[in-house]
Amino acid sequence: MDVPKPRNYYTQPQFIDVNGLSTAYRRKGSGEPVLFLHGAGSTRMWLPMYERFSESVDFIAPEHPGFGETPRPDWLQNFNDLVIHYDQFLAELDILDFHLVGWSLGGWTAAEFASYYPRRLKSLTLIVPIGLRLPDNPGVDFFKLLPEELVDLLFNDKAALETVAPDPDDFDEICQAHYEASTFAKLIWSPRYNLALEHRLQRLDCPALVVKAEDDRLVPGAMADRFAEVIPGAGTVTIPDTGHALCIERPNDTAVAILKFIQEND
């Protein structure tokens, strides 16, 4: 697949065959395996936050089917397909027990995975996740927004945005964004939540942490609170001076907060 390379932070991924799907991933570091599931964008990059993680743990950052350099397979219909894909991905890497971290869309995916395989997780960290219903607060419809409106709500720190924003005239990047947004729409168009998670997440017994942004203008802060409410014993931590893109805005603070939680629960 001909995928454009971002201006900053691009690294060549490794590829592994996962049940017929050539899956791109980046992996660095040693120690506890930490599987990181990205959100609906910021693909193809080895971000500073990843680097910080890799100084302390074995950090594994795959690209979801239909994102980055992992193509979108015909079989991808819903989150169940992602859960099975990641189970198989971990089997290919020979990893049984691990720490799971997911950001935004990746947070939803991580919650789904945890609801199916609760006993494989050493810990679960959800960073500004989506996927539960807030009855009085459906939030912003991402898909109604123009790209510039979307990044405005994603990033409170425009300098951080500059480090990852593609050249707005790069047509290949525009097409890549459409490709990834199509995968995102396929997964979450309707409904924008999984009501079953409210019940299923109650069987989690691993340590769990919900990481909040100080001022998330894209996803209501109540969403993270709702996850913390539903998951038994989940703690929360707020990263100061951040929006929904906290992993890029405050990479060090975000990584350190999560690493502290992981190390406490080893």
Next chain:
Amino acid sequence: MNKLKFYFFHLMPYGFVPKSSEFDSSWVTLSNEHYDPTRGHQLYNEYIDLLVAAEKYGYDGAIVNEHHANAYGTMPSPNLIAAMVVTRTQRMPVGIVGNAIPLHGNPVRVAEEIAMLDVISGGRIISGFVRGIGCEYFNNPVPPTDSVERFWEANELILKAWTEPGPFTWQGKHYYIPNVNVWPRPIQKPHPPVWLPGMGSLETLRECARNRYTYMMIFAPTWMCKWAFDKLKEEAEICGYDLPRDQCMAAIPTYVAETDKQAHREAKAHMQWLFNTGLKIKSSHYFPPGYMSDRSFRGYWSAVRDKGAKAPMDLTYDDLIKQGYIIVGSPQTVAEGYAEYCDELGAGGVLCAGSPSGPMPNWMAMKNMQIFAEEVMPLFREADGKPDYLREGQKIGATNAERSAQLGEPDNPPTAPLQGMDDVADLRTIHLPEMIDASLYEGVTRELMEKD
């Protein structure tokens, strides 16, 4: 056969909205607070009257379509409007172009409604199928990413429901229907004509050629229309037949008046409403992710970037006229424009011919329609000036007597099992005393009758 068919298309716009500079999209997010049902009452009834009047003016058909949550076309249920037009007209075809089949939970419902309309109208329905524009998906749980697949699957399901005896089971990717058995069956054989509106997608052109569906080019510059019709011809040749002109239709908003000058004077602002207000659509509403395949997305946006193609909302009146999106002028000017579509592009019909563009005063819509019918239509017709359908036989007899003569004795007369009778009762004669009394003198009815 006439050179060109003319269809009266009403989009049913609602014009009483804020200035377009005050909102970013007249679709999806323009609040229905701006819709006044009292005004709507008058507009709907004027619009329906015009669609009905198309028959007396001599049009080849009246056309309606489906759109949701917008001011451009307030017709979320085109089948409702078609039902009203059908019962107020006698011979004229009525086209629904179309039902947005991927958006409906069960396509069998569309098969049923069209079949009902076809039966009620005596076989006058043209059945268009559309995906709905991208905006439509915001009002719907169907992901835009599934739109194309659902469209083709629903198309196949509906066609099978019309043409093969039921019941059968549909086991598709997007639809599972345990029992497909559409009552009523449509009158037209093998099925009502299918039209697919398109904007140049290759897949649509190929499927039109393959299935002998009519391709209907949506508002587009002349060059694009030519490209699409040429492609359709090629695809038809690949399928082994010469493309009949009837399979190529173009939607060209047309306004005619006494002189060119007067026509522009009257039409300009309304055409601009149609394109610049009615079709003022935020690009994220127009193209939700996955509505276009990645290939189409790349093709569309590279045309915009490299060739300066404009979205409808950015087209000036000069663009619209010069590029052939619309035709405005005297009867002679309009006829020249149509001759080009007919002779050079090979079009067999024009939609939006002498039809309202944008929210016009009713008198203006009628003026356009009358001059169009009297001074343009005859130029493309045989000497009798009739639409083709009046020269073709009707699908079924027009009167009780004709139908009775055609039908003869039914294979299955309506019957009911009757208590006390060896045979079933023929419901057409059972009420006669010699037939009914024997059965009534059984059981409880006997006691009741003897009471008198």
